[in-house]
Amino acid sequence: MQRYNIPESWRAFLFDMDGTLYTNPVYMQFQIRSIIERLARLQGCSFEAMQGAIAAYQETWAQTHRGQRLSLGNTLVHFGVSIEESIRWREELYEPGVYLKADPKLWETLKRLGAAHALAVVTNNPVLVARKTLAALGVKDLFQGIVGLDTCLVSKPHAAPFLKAAALCGVSPLACVSVGDRYDMDIALPLSLGMGGILVDGVEDVYHLVI
Numbered sequence: 029m030q031r032y033n034i035p036e037s038w039r040a041f042l043f044d045m046d047g048t049l050y051t052n053p054v055y056m057q058f059q060i061r062s063i064i065e066r067l068a069r070l071q072g073c074s075f076e077a078m079q080g081a082i083a084a085y086q087e088t089w090a091q092t093h094r095g096q097r098l099s100l101g102n103t104l105v106h107f108g109v110s111i112e113e114s115i116r117w118r119e120e121l122y123e124p125g126v127y128l129k130a131d132p133k134l135w136e137t138l139k140r141l142g143a144a145h146a147l148a149v150v151t152n153n154p155v156l157v158a159r160k161t162l163a164a165l166g167v168k169d170l171f172q173g174i175v176g177l178d179t180c181l182v183s184k185p186h187a188a189p190f191l192k193a194a195a196l197c198g199v200s201p202l203a204c205v206s207v208g209d210r211y212d213m214d215i216a217l218p219l220s221l222g223m224g225g226i227l228v229d230g231v232e233d234v235y236h237l238v239i
């Protein structure tokens with residue numbers, strides 16, 4: 029776990045969802061694979077060819093953007109899939125309840141953190157998928173706000189979803205700490221907004237968050 033620019037006192041935690049509130053490599057891989065499969069069918073090529081084209085595009089993008097990573101949503105735009113289409117695909121393809129189950133330890137952690145702080149989720153998945161995910165984990169009622177891909181129609185890293193989450197929590201961005209498992213998606217942008225950041229390896233790190 030790595031901490032960045034933690035404010036002296038803060039009032040809200042903005043959590044990434046996938047890879048942060050749960051650790052499940054099989055489900056994470058399914059999410060990427062199912063999207064690539066659908067895109068491959070649409071473009072009339074094999075899964076492997078599509079996967080290779082996506083990896084090549086992301087690699088080139090990183091080389092021209094100081095090594096930063098591009099989200100899958102923003103990558104799909106390059107391949108002709110709008111953010112709106114991307115939202116529909118994810119809503120149709122993802123059933124978190126198949127992969128995830130209630131996590132009492134996460135519930136206890138969030139209950140503890142939420143006693144004095146607002147809690148929000150900022151995810152590149154649609155709000156519907158986020159609601160299903162949080163319900164499967166048994167923690168849906170502990171969050172004041174959910175910001176998904178369909179809330180601002182932009183994919184992280186972008187200021188809009190983080191500022192929206194701060195607003196839903198009723199606090200200044202300067203009083204927020206963003207928690208996530210990918211520095212480029214969840215930490216770098218919030219830091220530029222004056223938020224704090226905590227990079228985690230998975231939900232096991234979230235269990236150890238202290239105020």
Ligand SMILES: [Mg+2]
Pocket residue numbers: 044045046047048208209210
């Ligand atoms: Mg994540």
